[in-house]
Amino acid sequence: MLELRHVLCPIDFSEFSVRAYRFALSLAQHHRAKLVAQHVVELWQYPSVSFAASATVYEEFSRALREKAKQQLQELVKNYTHDEIQPECIVQQGIAADSILAFAEAQKADLIVMGTHGRRGFDHLMLGSVTERVLRNASRPVLAVSRLSHDLIASGKQRDHVHLSRILFCTDFSENSERALNYAISLTADYDAEITLLHVLEHVPSSANLEEATAAATEQLDRLVPPEGRKAGKIETTVLIGKPYQRIIQFARETQADLVTMAVRGRGALDLAVFGSTTYRVLQLGPCPVLAIHV
Numbered sequence: 465m466l467e468l469r470h471v472l473c474p475i476d477f478s479e480f481s482v483r484a485y486r487f488a489l490s491l492a493q494h495h496r497a498k499l500v501a502q503h504v505v506e507l508w509q510y511p512s513v514s515f516a517a518s519a520t521v522y523e524e525f526s527r528a529l530r531e532k533a534k535q536q537l538q539e540l541v542k543n544y545t546h547d548e549i550q551p552e553c554i555v556q557q558g559i560a561a562d563s564i565l566a567f568a569e570a571q572k573a574d575l576i577v578m579g580t581h582g583r584r585g586f587d588h589l590m591l592g593s594v595t596e597r598v599l600r601n602a603s604r605p606v607l608a609v610s611r612l613s614h615d616l617i618a619s620g621k622q623r624d625h626v627h628l629s630r631i632l633f634c635t636d637f638s639e640n641s642e643r644a645l646n647y648a649i650s651l652t653a654d655y656d657a658e659i660t661l662l663h664v665l666e667h668v669p670s671s672a673n674l675e676e677a678t679a680a681a682t683e684q685l686d687r688l689v690p691p692e693g694r695k696a697g698k699i700e701t702t703v704l705i706g707k708p709y710q711r712i713i714q715f716a717r718e719t720q721a722d723l724v725t726m727a728v729r730g731r732g733a734l735d736l737a738v739f740g741s742t743t744y745r746v747l748q749l750g751p752c753p754v755l756a757i758h759v
Contacts, residue, residue: 467574468491468492469497470497470572471575472500472571473488473489473577474502474503474598475501476560476579477540480579480580484577484579484607485541487607489545493548494655501541501552502564503534504564505530507529533555537553560594561594561597564576565597569603574605575606576598576605576606577607578607578608579609579610580608580747580748580754595608599728599756603758605647605756605757606755628657628722629658630657630659630660631652631659631723632660632723633645634725635663635685636663637681641726644757648757659700660699660700660719662702665677666707678703678705686701702715708741712750713745713749713751716750721751723754724746724753725757726756727756727759728743
């Protein structure tokens with residue numbers, strides 16, 4: 465079973481961070497975990513005050529911003545939180561991504577849940593810069609909730625709850641992705657969900673080798689399936705051919721996946737070449753939340 469004891473949810477008051485908060489709240493409730501709602505005040509967004517004000521005026525202005533943010537955060541939490549869980553509200557001052565990463569490490573957060581886009585008006589084809597930096601540098605799993613996510617959050621009379629019925633795990637057969645599979649399978653056990661292990665063949669030299677390559681990939685996927693999962697009939701395997709991000713997104717849409725899970729290589733390992741390809745594009749364009757598991 466997956467142990468989630470501490471969930472961190474950065475909030476910038478955008479619609480995406482509110483959706484992420486509702487997702488985080490449900491996860492925390494399900495796992496009886498501590499939930500921390502974090503907002504970071506970034507003074508660089510107020511250059512006229514930052515550069516022209518005296519030290520006294522600067523401090524008074526920053527204190528007023530923190531107080532206002534604290535009130536907003538507490539109001540948001542109050543509006544979406546039921547009595548069974550009492551999140552902690554934290555307001556800090558600094559650079560958002562750096563503060564989120566530092567706080568997650570200091571608090572030993574088991575999971576960071578955040579929106580894919582912030583409030584700075586990014587186009588829908590661009591990932592929010594804060595989310596991107598956190599995904600690049602976090603050493604902990606990050607669940608990014610997209611603007612394109614279909615409605616996973618059902619509202620009851622007393623609480624929101626996330627339905628995770630179908631989980632898609634994407635693997636390139638690297639050691640990293642195999643280790644991340646244990647995390648994904650634990651989620652299926654927690655939610656009694658079905659999981660599909662997906663591998664995409666991008667380069668097949670000729671049609672004569674296609675059948676052989678597909679069979680080999682299918683056999684490799686089958687070896688990843690634990691015996692208990694095979695017996696329960698909750699784990700399926702699929703091999704597709706094409707551009708990985710396109711096929712992942714298409715398959716997630718066709719199967720109405722509730723969550724896409726992908727492995728990334730630990731802190732700082734998402735360089736531009738890697739992050740700019742499959743993972744980045746699935747985060748940009750995918751139809752549901754993406755869980756990046758750092759291994």
